[in-house]
Amino acid sequence: MKLTGAQILMEVLKDEGVELIFGYPGAAAIDIYDELAKTDIRHILVRHEQGAVHAADGYARASGQVGVCLVTSGPGATNTVTGIASAYMDSIPIVVISGQVPTHLIGNDAFQEVDIVGITRPCTKHNYLVKHAEDLARIIKEAFYIARSGRPGPVLVDIPKDVARKRVNYKNQIDVKIRSYSPTYNPNLKQLKKIINLIKSSERPVIFAGGGVILSKSSKDLTEFARKTCIPVTTSLMGLGAFPGTDPLSLGMIGMHGTYRANKSTGACDLLIAVGTRFDDRVTGKTAAFASQAKIVHIDIDPTSIRKNVPVTIPVVGDCKITLEHLNRLIDEVDFGDIKQKQKKWLDEIEHWKSTKPLAYVQRELIKPQFVVEKLYELTRGEAIITTEVGQNQMWTAQYYHFDKPDHFITSGGLGCMGFGLPAAIGAQLAKPDKVVVDVAGDGSIQMNIQEMATAVQYCLPIKVVILNNGYLGMVRQWQELFYEKRYACTSMDHTPDFVKLAEAYGAVGLRATKPQDVESVLSEGLLTPKTVIMDFVVDPEECVYPMVPAGAPITEMLLV
Amino acid sequence: MSEEKNILSILVDNEPGVLSRIVGLFSGRGYNIESLCVAETMDPLVSRITITTMANLPLVEQIKKQLNKLVNVIKVHELTGTKFVQRELVLIKVKARPEHRAEILRIVDIFRCKVIDVGLEHYTLEITGDEDKLSAILSLLKPIGIKEIARTGIIAMFREPKNN
16 A cells, blocks of 8 residues: 555554644655644644643653654644653653655755754653655554653654655554663562562661652552552652552652651661662652662663662662562562561651651741642542643642542653643643643743633643742742842742733633632632633742752751741 | 773664764764764665763763664674774875975884875875774874874774684
8 A cells, every 4th residue: 555654654543543643844844734634633733842742741740651742844843842851851752743855855954853863862761753745653562662661751753754744655554662671571580579578677677769650650569569568658759649649658848948857767777678669869869878878779771870879789670560460479478577566666656756756837927828728629529630741830739639549640740841731731630621621820830831821722722721820930039048048049030921811811710819719719719711711829928948959969858937 | 081082883774864863962962072083884774883982980981871772773783891992094195395205204104104195295195904003193293293183083993702
């Protein structure tokens, strides 16, 4: 069967089960768009290509499917770079397809030409420039396979215009075989037996779960593992929801803005079982002091994550789910005695940290941002999918919205990319139309991709945007307050738009609260409105996120309220 | 931990852009490259890249893992100890004034290298060997006057087992 490159692309996308593409057309992508319009694949027209990638990222996380973007060459392609870098840091499976100038013009500084494969080489899991239409079907297949397998990540495929137009033979039976790429899924069982022995001999064990648990869909297995062994669980930012936040064994988040008990437990533990995490510097603080009394077990599918930042006693390369399933089986074969009794002293110690130094803020006449997140948690009964922007809004959400389930917290963790939350919410809402989807934002970060309000309204997506409006780039201001003697260099947003009017201008609904007693009613009204809504909460401008570990300090040394 | 010279022999897909991925990995992560050689293997679809890098043990482990993570990398060998042979080829343009010519030719003879170009004021020598041999000849020629050198960088291979 002879098809054009663009037709072949559609055939493979359909074969991969793609139902939705986020994109923005342009000259080099016009042939692909021409074919796309003839298929049943739904296209979401974003307002900026960065939004398309973040939306695909949010879609991938909420649905568990590979997110797909389609953009044109040159500026269309370069606008995707931030989104790709964010997905790469957070290991999110997306495929970005970019149009490219015709092959005979490549290297000629042609109109809207850019070497996007060169530009994205260090921030993609892999990327391709398709030079021959004959290779297109195989490459697209490989792109999806690479994006979703092993440690997932973004893959970019650059398709020149003439490749999209050329007619070649197409066979729809393609097996992906890449001789140089085979992720290790099955762990070494000898290592797992050593873990069981370590658990037996430990007195103060802690489990540390990261985003890998969510990506491998092993939250249930992790929860079973923790409950069987009665070991408390802390999670990274990316791991929130991997273990129920309201479970008595939950320590909350670890790290720079982690809970007192999580950081103290990590400092005091004699065994740290890390699952699907990469020991980011925001987690470890000063690495030499991190879990310094503990033997560290590290389970991860990516060998480069192991022993990159911290020394490890027992490394296990493997898929988190398969590994935890094995561990749960092994535990059943071992007699731990009265596990609850064994752990009681350690859990009591943790309970003491929890009760003496809980997460806290002081309620005054101005709205406290933490209070807004707490009320949001109550009113949505912890069931909403929450996306965030980056900064204080992100940390307060991580602290005060207790995620009990995976795939409900969607944030730019590794890259820390402002402007992520709104487009990610669009992706998440399209993946889960029946869910309440809320973007918790700051007044600074919401303006980084505010144009996507038009996208949300165009597709009738009832996303709720909660702006914690403090008039500052709050997290940087906080650092300036604490470590730069209150020199607020360039962090004051002296002029912000009227977000209520802005919402209305986009055809959405705008609400505002300026007093604590209005918070609940505004949230209720906003959540019940079946439209895109911006809720503008004018909050205490100088509120800080606590606990806070100063950069480079041990995580046990926290600044508290 | 002390830094040592490590030779990595990397088999990769022989495709455009692959060298850039490897070099980009080194520069992006701050690893150093002392020398680099690339050429096709017997299999035209596969190239061998030989990189020497200064690094301590944990870092070499990390470099190997990062290389293996690249989709186009087929295999990474670290060549250490005595179980490998290494060679490098150097072209040396040495100043050859009449009073030095005999001495230069004696050195050429001792080191079993070749004179491949002769001018009024210089000889160009070709020599292959391991690192010790090359640094020995360079230090002997230096007082005579080296105009310039070109080195290929190290290539290396595992030795086959001696007894079966």
